[in-house]
Amino acid sequence: MSETFTPINEVGEFGLIDRLQTIVADLSDPDLIMGIGDDAAVYRLPDEETVHVITTDALLEGVHFDRLMTPMEHLGYKAIAVNVSDVVAMNAEPRYATIAVGIPAKISVEMMEAFYRGVRRACEKYGLVLVGGDTTAAHTLCISVTVVGEARMEDVIFRRGARPGDLLCVSGDLGAAYAGLKILLEQRRALKEKGADYQPDLEPYRYVIQRQLLPEARLDVIRDWRDRGVRPRALIDVSDGLASEVHHLCRHSNCGAIVYASAIPVALETREVADHFAEDVDTYALFGGEDYELLFALPPEQLELLDPTSFNVIGEFLPADQGVQVQTPEGAIIPLEPAGYQHFRSGDGTEGEASADS
Numbered sequence: 131m132s133e134t135f136t137p138i139n140e141v142g143e144f145g146l147i148d149r150l151q152t153i154v155a156d157l158s159d160p161d162l163i164m165g166i167g168d169d170a171a172v173y174r175l176p177d178e179e180t181v182h183v184i185t186t187d188a189l190l191e192g193v194h195f196d197r198l199m200t201p202m203e204h205l206g207y208k209a210i211a212v213n214v215s216d217v218v219a220m221n222a223e224p225r226y227a228t229i230a231v232g233i234p235a236k237i238s239v240e241m242m243e244a245f246y247r248g249v250r251r252a253c254e255k256y257g258l259v260l261v262g263g264d265t266t267a268a269h270t271l272c273i274s275v276t277v278v279g280e281a282r283m284e285d286v287i288f289r290r291g292a293r294p295g296d297l298l299c300v301s302g303d304l305g306a307a308y309a310g311l312k313i314l315l316e317q318r319r320a321l322k323e324k325g326a327d328y329q330p331d332l333e334p335y336r337y338v339i340q341r342q343l344l345p346e347a348r349l350d351v352i353r354d355w356r357d358r359g360v361r362p363r364a365l366i367d368v369s370d371g372l373a374s375e376v377h378h379l380c381r382h383s384n385c386g387a388i389v390y391a392s393a394i395p396v397a398l399e400t401r402e403v404a405d406h407f408a409e410d411v412d413t414y415a416l417f418g419g420e421d422y423e424l425l426f427a428l429p430p431e432q433l434e435l436l437d438p439t440s441f442n443v444i445g446e447f448l449p450a451d452q453g454v455q456v457q458t459p460e461g462a463i464i465p466l467e468p469a470g471y472q473h474f475r476s477g478d479g480t481e482g483e484a485s486a487d488s
Contacts, residue, residue, distance in 0.1 A: 167382070168289050169219035169366060170279070181286060183279040185216035191271040198321075199314040202241045204343040206248025209273050212369070214256045215347035215422045217279035219367040221287040224279045224349070226261045227253065232268025256349055285361075292364040292383035292427035298445035299362075301351045301424045303395040304372055305411060308418025309403035310335065310342030337399045345422045351440060352424075358435045362426035371419040376445075377454055377468035379427060386448035389466055391416070392459040393444045416456070417469050 141149065151167070163181060164172040170185035189195055189209050197205075210227060217224045229249065233242065253260055258277065317330040332339060348367075355361065364383050366375045372394070380387050394415045404411035427447055428436075448455075456466040 163283070163286075164288060169216040170222075172220065172286055174283065179282055180280050181283050183217050183220045183222040183281060183286070184276065185213055185279075186274060186276040187213045187216065189273040189275075196318070197271065199318055200343060202244040203248035203251075205273075206245040206250075207252045207344055208248075209275050210249055210252035210256070210258065210277075211345050211347050212422065213275045213277040214252070214258065214349065215345070215367045215369070217277050218347050218349050218352055219365055219424065220279070220281065221285055221352050221355075221361075221365060222279035222281035224256050224258050224277050224347075226278045227258050228261060228276045229263040230274040231263070231265050232270075232272035233265060234268055234270055237271060256347060285356075287362055287365040287426075289364055289366050289379055289382040292379055292385050292447045293429075294385055294447050294449045295430065296363055296427040296447040297430055297433065297443050298376070298379075298387055298389065298447060299426050299428045299441045299443050300368070300372070300395065301348050301441050302421065303397045303400070304368065304416075304421050304423060305394075305396050305400045305404075305414030305418045306338045306341035307345060307420035307422075308342075308414045309400040310338035310340070311418075311420075312403060312407060313339060314342065335399065335403065337397060338403055342420065345420060347422060348424050354437060354440060358437070360428075360432055360435050362428050362432075364427040366425050368421045368423045368425050369419060371417045371469065372425065373416045373456075373466050374419075374468050375425050376466065379425065380447070380450070380454050383427070383447070384450050386450050386452035387445055387454050388448060388452075388463070389416075389445040389454075389456045391456055393442060395442045395444075412459070416466070 159173070161174040162171070163174055164170075170183045172181050172183050174181050187209075189205070189212075191197060195205060195208075200208075209229070213227070214224045231242075231245075249260065252258070313332070313335045317332065320330065321328050364379050366378055368375050372389070376387055376389060379385070391412050394412070396411055396415050400414060401411050404414055428443075433443075454466045454468070455463050457463050
């Protein structure tokens with residue numbers, strides 16, 4: 131009798147994770163504080179107040195990046211930064227990293243040297259030490275980075291913890307990385323159509339392209355919180371899109387939420403890209419992904435402690451029975467679907483990178 135065959139895109143990325151988690155759910159350790167289900171795992175060091183935070187992310191050619199649009203040095207930097215972002219999203223400091231790279235024959239020694247120069251730049255920026263890894267042959271370029279961070283147990287912030295009445299806040303601006311991706315995809319098409327002599331003019335889009343190719347983990351934000359005595363109740367980084375991350379916070383915290391679309395911070399250049407493509411910039415901000423800003427639940431009494439230039443209040447947490455909603459700029463209140471970048475979805479997407487699924 132043949133085994134059942136369920137295509138992964140029928141259950142989706144998070145459905146697959148839930149099913150796989152049930153297989154290993156009974157594997158436990160008394161020092162494990164958080165396993166599968168948050169931005170990073172957390173475990174306690176025996177007889178110490180410090181905990182370690184560990185995360186692993188993979189970047190696969192043709193799924194997460196296109197080498198035609200991504201300089202190797204930028205790719206090395208991004209591979210570190212997106213992992214550091216997961217540690218930061220636990221309110222922890224990054225310490226050590228390992229990196230495994232599957233290298234196809236089309237990649238030269240010089241290209242790998244450029245990649246590792248990017249890795250070094252990111253490690254220097256975030257105070258990270260690269261302590262090991264692995265290299266192997268592969269059919270396409272495959273990168274897997276593990277970052278270990280640390281924090282005092284009382285400082286760790288999880289996705290759970292938000293309460294009705296807490297403010298929904300975000301650092302920085304949103305939608306820029308997706309805008310940068312849109313421009314890069316447009317220029318790639320133009321290059322294929324017009325040939326090697328085509329000279330793209332990317333200067334007007336420098337900011338959004340940088341946000342796509344060289345994202346920053348917001349280590350500066352959590353350090354500022356520490357200096358100001360701020361401690362959000364729940365925290366996540368915006369990797370798969372704002373709408374998706376709001377749903378994660380609500381699901382883990384057993385809350386609902388309302389997002390005010392008109393309050394979402396969007397850079398002028400992001401708006402100009404949306405106008406260029408005759409698209410709704412709210413779609414970029416809500417569903418684009420890869421911004422790596424911090425989304426957090428803030429007790430209202432801590433509002434005055436924050437630097438007002440470092441964040442925006444974009445909504446409020448509600449009782450769970452009110453669900454997750456968005457108020458449009460016109461004032462209508464509608465359900466906010468948890469759309470955003472999803473691995474294994476059907477359709478051709480956009481080279482598997484950040485995608486606005488509205």
